[in-house]
Amino acid sequence: MPLMSAGIIAYRTRPSGIEILLVHPGGPFWRNKDLGAWSIPKGEYPERQDAEAAARREFAEEVGFELTVPLIEVGQVKQRGGKIVTAFAAEIDIDPRSISSNMFEIEWPPHSGKRQSFPEVGRAEWFTLDAAREKINQGQRPLLDRLARLVGGDG
Numbered sequence: 001m002p003l004m005s006a007g008i009i010a011y012r013t014r015p016s017g018i019e020i021l022l023v024h025p026g027g028p029f030w031r032n033k034d035l036g037a038w039s040i041p042k043g044e045y046p047e048r049q050d051a052e053a054a055a056r057r058e059f060a061e062e063v064g065f066e067l068t069v070p071l072i073e074v075g076q077v078k079q080r081g082g083k084i085v086t087a088f089a090a091e092i093d094i095d096p097r098s099i100s101s102n103m104f105e106i107e108w109p110p111h112s113g114k115r116q117s118f119p120e121v122g123r124a125e126w127f128t129l130d131a132a133r134e135k136i137n138q139g140q141r142p143l144l145d146r147l148a149r150l151v152g153g154d155g
Contacts, residue, residue: 001081001132002077002084003044003047003063004044004083004084004086005042005043005044005083005085006025006052006054006055006085006087007040007042007055007059007085007086008040008041008056008071008090009041009074009087010040010041010063010089011090011092011147012092013091017128018129018147019096019126019129019150020040020126020129020132020136022040022061022127023039023040023041023123024037024038024121024125025037025120025121025122026101026118027118027120027122027126028108028118030075030079030122031122032057035134036089036135036136036138038136039131039133039135039140040087040140041059041063042058043057043058043062044059044061047079052073053088055088056071060067061101062099063094063099063121064080064099064101064123065092066093066122072088072089072090072151074086074088074146074147074150075087075146076090077140078139080136082101085140087143089150096124096126100152101119101121102119102121103117103118103120104117104118105117105118106109110127113131129144129148
């Protein structure tokens with residue numbers, strides 16, 4: 001059974017078109033990675049759990065903002081590693097500087113025997129649709145195209 005992940009495409013409308021909120025992973029591995037490293041806020045969930053509930057939970061954990069607005073179903077994509085991502089969209093406008101992510105712990109530096117904590121999301125940023133297509137994990141790009149068609153964006 002492939003891993004299942006659910007997430008939220010947060011978007012806002014500007015005179016120039018829609019903008020997408022993407023998150024960049026925290027921790028030392030992702031520190032110097034940019035193009036293709038960004039993602040929608042998302043996380044894994046067990047098959048028996050509702051995808052929308054999982055997407056709302058993951059958004060709250062990774063961004064620190066509980067969504068109460070209705071969601072638009074955007075559909076699924078399969079990423080290169082086989083993970084299936086189910087996405088929903090929400091029109092919201094939040095300050096990315098105010099995000100508050102949950103933490104994870106790893107051995108760092110590797111083989112040092114020392115454990116360090118890092119935020120799951122290191123930062124968030126609003127991007128134009130074109131810029132978001134450049135920054136996002138390649139497997140998630142079709143979700144942005146679907147969103148643009150659904151909400152009449154510049155896609």
